[in-house]
Amino acid sequence: MKTAASVQIRAISEYKLSEIESAVDRWFSGIKSSKFKRSKRVLIKPNMLGAYLPSRAVTTHPIVVEAIIRYFLGKNKEVWVGDSPGGTVSVSRVWELCGFQDLADRYPIKLVNLSTHPYRTVESNGHSLKISNALYECGIVINVAKYKTHSLMAYTGALKNLYGLVPGMVKSEYHRLHPDTRGFADLLLAVYLAARNKISYTIIDGITGMDGAGPSAGKVQNFGLLMGSESVSALDYVASKMMGFQIKDIPYLQPALVKDGILPSQISVPRSFYNYQLDADIALVKLGKEGLKYLPPIVSKTFKKVYYHYPQVSDRCIKCGVCVRSCPVQAIAWRENGYPMVMRDECIKCMCCHELCPIQAIDIHKSFVARRFMR
Numbered sequence: 001m002k003t004a005a006s007v008q009i010r011a012i013s014e015y016k017l018s019e020i021e022s023a024v025d026r027w028f029s030g031i032k033s034s035k036f037k038r039s040k041r042v043l044i045k046p047n048m049l050g051a052y053l054p055s056r057a058v059t060t061h062p063i064v065v066e067a068i069i070r071y072f073l074g075k076n077k078e079v080w081v082g083d084s085p086g087g088t089v090s091v092s093r094v095w096e097l098c099g100f101q102d103l104a105d106r107y108p109i110k111l112v113n114l115s116t117h118p119y120r121t122v123e124s125n126g127h128s129l130k131i132s133n134a135l136y137e138c139g140i141v142i143n144v145a146k147y148k149t150h151s152l153m154a155y156t157g158a159l160k161n162l163y164g165l166v167p168g169m170v171k172s173e174y175h176r177l178h179p180d181t182r183g184f185a186d187l188l189l190a191v192y193l194a195a196r197n198k199i200s201y202t203i204i205d206g207i208t209g210m211d212g213a214g215p216s217a218g219k220v221q222n223f224g225l226l227m228g229s230e231s232v233s234a235l236d237y238v239a240s241k242m243m244g245f246q247i248k249d250i251p252y253l254q255p256a257l258v259k260d261g262i263l264p265s266q267i268s269v270p271r272s273f274y275n276y277q278l279d280a281d282i283a284l285v286k287l288g289k290e291g292l293k294y295l296p297p298i299v300s301k302t303f304k305k306v307y308y309h310y311p312q313v314s315d316r317c318i319k320c321g322v323c324v325r326s327c328p329v330q331a332i333a334w335r336e337n338g339y340p341m342v343m344r345d346e347c348i349k350c351m352c353c354h355e356l357c358p359i360q361a362i363d364i365h366k367s368f369v370a371r372r373f374m375r
């Protein structure tokens with residue numbers, strides 16, 4: 001059975017609370033679910049990847065979250081805001097730097113650390129998953145993602161944001177168990193299928209976003225878009241297409257649409273955004289290692305000798321040790337000079353170090369051929 005889906009889009013050039021509130025109020029007012037109206041507790045799940053200032057465009061901007069908070073407080077709901085930041089970073093530091101502690105100081109909300117909050121084990125799409133209990137303790141769940149490229153998955157938005165429902169360092173363990181792109185995409189799909197019936201609405205903060213070497217070391221871009229939908233997969237399809245991706249570039253997207261019974265051609269968007277295209281740099285993340293699977297084995301083997309890329313610690317490193325502690329396969333070790341080093345033979349290219357480095361000191365080293373393809 002095919003399902004109709006619609007995606008709402010607003011052109012918003014800056015983080016002006018009144019404009020974002022207007023969009024949120026209109027979109028939420030159109031939700032017909034009786035559960036949405038009668039439930040008393042709300043979980044807002046933003047992207048809190050790490051301790052980054054909002055201007056870095058790595059995490060969901062606090063003003064977008066503030067607009068959602070104000071909407072639900074106005075409806076006399078109890079509001080939780082929670083995520084499980086990546087790696088070993090201090091959650092209180094994340095809340096402070098990302099602007100969420102300020103929200104908690106100004107509004108009667110609860111900040112929830114999904115890394116330490118109780119979890120339950122669920123079976124989904126052939127995977128046994130640990131999922132935060134907060135997902136099940138709140139009758140309304142608002143998924144609030146950030147609009148970015150991603151070095152492993154090509155694109156990160158609505159569906160990938162749900163990976164933060166997995167508690168703490170369990171996420172790193174899942175990276176270790178599913179090191180290749182396709183395997184990890186299958187895991188993300190399983191997380192989505194476990195959570196999708198609990199997600200009331202999803203918003204992507206694309207007022208500022210990131211292209212290039214996302215999700216944390218890319219270039220900040222003013223995309224000027226706020227997007228929303230009751231369908232996670234439809235929203236990701238529209239948002240990724242506007243960034244320049246094809247559906248085959250994002251390995252979990254087609255399966256998610258199929259599971260949801262959604263035909264891309266049947267997704268409705270505002271008329272002013274038909275065939276809308278951003279000027280985004282996606283070359284670096286678009287041609288990943290999975291692209292080689294279409295080559296004959298003998299050609300692929302030869303090509304891999306000249307086409308490769310891997311994370312490398314730069315001279316910008318401040319020896320904080322986040323990369324060493326966060327690597328799921330312990331492929332980063334301390335050298336005698338006190339700096340960490342990526343051991344190429346053990347690296348699974350999950351890019352966790354690149355993603356979690358607080359000062360973007362992990363570069364992606366590319367061979368000459370890779371640089372030609374990834375220009």
